[in-house]
Amino acid sequence: MNTTQKRTQVAIIGAGPSGLLLGALLHRAGIDNVILERQSPEYVLSRIRAGILEQVSVDLLHEAGVGQGVTLGGTVHNSIELVFANKRHPIDVTGLTNGKVVTAYGQTEVTKDLMDHRSSQGLETIYEAKDVALHNFDSTQPSITYTLGETTHTLQADFIAGCDGFHGVSRASVPKGAVQEYEKVYPFGWLGILADVPPVSPHAIIYANSERGFALCSMRSMTRSRYYVQCPIDDKVSDWSDDRFWTELKSRLDPELASRIVTGPSIEKSIAPLRSFVAEPMRFGRLFLAGDAAHIVPPTGAKGLNLAATDVKYLSSAFIEYFKEQSSAGIDHYSARCLKRIWRAERFSWWLTSLMHRFPDTAGFGQKVQEAELDYLVHSEALSKSLSENYVGLPLDFAE
Ligand code: APR
Ligand code: PHB
Secondary structure, three states, X not given: OEEEEEEEEEEEEOOOHHHHHHHHHHHHOOOOEEEEOOOOHHHHHHOOOOOEEEHHHHHHHHHXXXXXXXXXXXXXXXXXXXXXXXXXXXXXXXXXXOOOOEEEOOHHHHHHHHHHHHHHOOOOEEOOOEEEEEEOOOOOOOEEEEEEOOEEEEEEEEEEEEOOOOOOHHHHOXXXXXOEXXXXXXXXXXXXXXXXXXXXXXXXXXXXXXXXXXXXXXXEEOOEEEEXXXXXXOOOHHHOOHHHHHHHHHHOOOHHHHHHOXXXXXXXXXXXXXXXXXXXXXXXXXXXXXHHHOEEOOHHHOOHHHHHHHHHHHHHHHHHHHHHHOOOHXXXXXXXHHHHHHHHHHHHHHHHHHHHOOOOOOHHHHHHHHHXXXXXXXXXXXXXXXXXXXXXXXXXXXXX
């Protein structure tokens, strides 16, 4: 077997949105970085995930030099709608948050913009890197080994950023006793479809609570829609023909809205489990976790990508402080700073999930209590404001 060695300042594991955004922000600050990714670029781009960006995330894309895509292709939303007991209730998110908005722009598009930017800048991303292993991150000389074909490579770095998602190798490399994990798994999944049909609601995401379970109407563009229905956790995609999906979706919406849904063949269909998860701390010597490697939220509040973006903002600032100002303050505060924001988003995502879904063990009574809470929410300015300010996201410096 052949071997090679090289060195960088920050070795990033994972070329999802976290790793790519971190790489772009570091590059802009003149900090050298290499990304190692287990999959191929095509595989990474085939994963369809949520698509709502907080303003903080949009600003970060601009800061990283990749804001053009969201400016041209994003759709600004000023409100959301809640459907329950067969009626729709708009929430004026912008009016309730002094003018804040969210932007519909798919995670796949964000990833593609970041990938294109990275290759246009000639930055190194090593795709299909196998057997990635982390070494000596509790010392000042961490390194990573990986194989490509018959060759084993060693990458030495000042720091390792574990941006490799929930199933990645980074968190798994930390000794068990050094990490505390908090987890809640929900007893259902989301079946999502993507279809090239105009969205039923082009300016507001619709969240529906119904006796048949939760449903969500979202979009990717004026000609591409994304819809979800809550489904049993062990259902298979093959159990759901397109016809069955559309019928079920309509049955969970109010009749007027249902009548306006434009149906069409799905171009993607998948089932995702719902989970809340946090690993603490997010720093282990010279290894830092960011994004899904450290935390998962159920998608109900659309916080996953936004939390990943803010972790990465804090982490890039910390590395910039370290390399440019010879200060360890940022890296020392990284974990606590992120976790404060993460737990706020965990609470919000758990609360909205609990409010909107049908839970197998609390059927009749649970449904009535949810409807009473939703009725209170839409008629109370205080509660609508609380929902709105969490939905648009906290400012970056909220905890300082
Ligand atoms: N070696 C190299 N790369 C790996 C390894 C490994 N052992 N394990 C995982 N990866 C890669 C995955 O293939 C994936 O491309 O790490 C990347 C992690 O990307 P994501 O799972 O998208 O995680 P992240 O970048 O943190 O993005 C967070 O994704 O799941 C959503 O809701 C979440 O929107 C949020 C966003
Ligand atoms: C999506 O567009 O995929 C989406 C939107 C809002 C959510 C979750 C997913 O809360």
